[in-house]
Amino acid sequence: AQKVTQAQTEISVVEKEDVTLDCVYETRDTTYYLFWYKQPPSGELVFLIRRNSFDEQNEISGRYSWNFQKSTSSFNFTITASQVVDSAVYFCALYEGGSGNTGKLIFGQGTTLQVKP
Amino acid sequence: DTGVSQDPRHKITKRGQNVTFRCDPISEHNRLYWYRQTLGQGPEFLTYFQNEAQLEKSRLLSDRFSAERPKGSFSTLEIQRTEQGDSAMYLCASSLAFKGTSGNKNTQYFGPGTRLTVL
Numbered sequence: 001a002q003k004v005t006q007a008q009t010e011i012s013v014v015e016k017e018d019v020t021l022d023c024v025y026e027t028r029d030t031t032y033y034l035f036w037y038k039q040p041p042s043g044e045l046v047f048l049i050r051r052n053s054f055d056e057q058n059e060i061s062g063r064y065s066w067n068f069q070k071s072t073s074s075f076n077f078t079i080t081a082s083q084v085v086d087s088a089v090y091f092c093a094l095y096e097g098g099s100g101n102t103g104k105l106i107f108g109q110g111t112t113l114q115v116k117p
Numbered sequence: 118d119t120g121v122s123q124d125p126r127h128k129i130t131k132r133g134q135n136v137t138f139r140c141d142p143i144s145e146h147n148r149l150y151w152y153r154q155t156l157g158q159g160p161e162f163l164t165y166f167q168n169e170a171q172l173e174k175s176r177l178l179s180d181r182f183s184a185e186r187p188k189g190s191f192s193t194l195e196i197q198r199t200e201q202g203d204s205a206m207y208l209c210a211s212s213l214a215f216k217g218t219s220g221n222k223n224t225q226y227f228g229p230g231t232r233l234t235v236l
Contacts, residue, residue: 004159033223043206045160045227091159095223103148103173103214105225107159 006108023092121228142211
């Protein structure tokens with residue numbers, strides 16, 4: 001069965017600290033996609049990144065970086081030099097892209113990040 | 118290119134009333150999704166359309182819920198005889214379904230949501 005686990009419920013850091021959000025997923029599909037979304041207090045889910053199951057190349061984009069490891073079924077997200085505007089709930093999500101894919105995203109329960117000035 | 122829009126943003130209703138929400142996807146997107154999010158939880162899938170066809174419905178979508186996408190553009194989600202347990206944020210998302218891997222195709226972009234409160 002598909003499942004996404006974000007074990008960290010809440011994280012609080014002081015501005016300029018680095019912070020890593022953990023995500024572990026379960027799927028039987030060999031073709032799948034993993035996503036991170038940000039949900040600020042306004043409520044709208046903002047797409048951050050997508051990774052395909054066959055692309056384990058990690059990426060850095062500005063202050064954001066992602067670490068995808070199929071061997072441990074993890075897709076972790078790091079914010080370097082955090083800022084107050086990074087305060088939000090972050091969701092990891094799984095999309096199974098095989099021939100029988102259902103089109104739906106499976107979300108984790110989210111990690112609330114609070115960045116204090 | 119405008120994003121996904123939803124209307125209304127907030128809805129307060131009394132138990133037993135019917136409510137209808139509207140979602141306008143990104144114009145070239147052929148897939149449209151509805152999710153429900155309760156406080157402190159991640160969004161949960163309700164249903165999705167590819168063009169006009171409703172391809173999957175979650176078990177969460179009871180008989181009181183119905184969704185339509187009549188012309189393959191906007192969609193409506195109706196809840197009949199609302200219950201207090203229906204209080205949640207209803208999120209709409211759209212994507213361009215594509216079998217390739219390039220770019221952000223198959224990525225779902227979300228609207229601002231409709232927050233429903235059933236008294």
